Amino acid sequence: GRALMARPKMILLDEPSMGLSPLLVKEVFSIIEKINKDQGITMLLVEQNANFALHAADYGYIMESGKIVLDGSKHELLNNEDVKEFYLGGGDEERKSFKNLKSYKRRKRWL
Structure with a gap:
């Protein structure tokens, strides 16, 4: 909520699924996608759950040991x-x- 009040161009989300049940993770990612599409806000998502992250993203980077090793749509x-x-x-x-x-x-x- 608060992050949206300033009408940002980009929001950084660090591990939004951590510690949540699978049902809540689905809901969180649904909200992230809705905000991105409806308000045009870029989401920089850092996430270990690759399945949810890649399905929510338009473009992704895969990192290993702090380095980008692969990127693509x-x-x-x-x-x-x-x-x-x-x-x-x-x-x-x-x-x-x-x-x-x-x-x-x-x-x-x-x-």
Whole structure:
């Protein structure tokens, strides 16, 4: 509420889903999307829940160890096999065990 009173051009949201139930997270992201669309306010969203973040975003950046390792439109990121595997819990390949996944992540070079 208060952030909107100043009619900002951009609002920074840091982990808006942290500690919330899945039902509340859906509601929060619905409100974020509505404010963005209805009022034209840019939302800079920092979020670990990649599924909700990518569905709410028009464009996204993926960071690892404080560095941007991948960026693209919502559709590019949602369709990227590495993003699916590491952040969305899927992909075309067979599921790897946690041990193998950790090893693979260390070897993987994004860019």
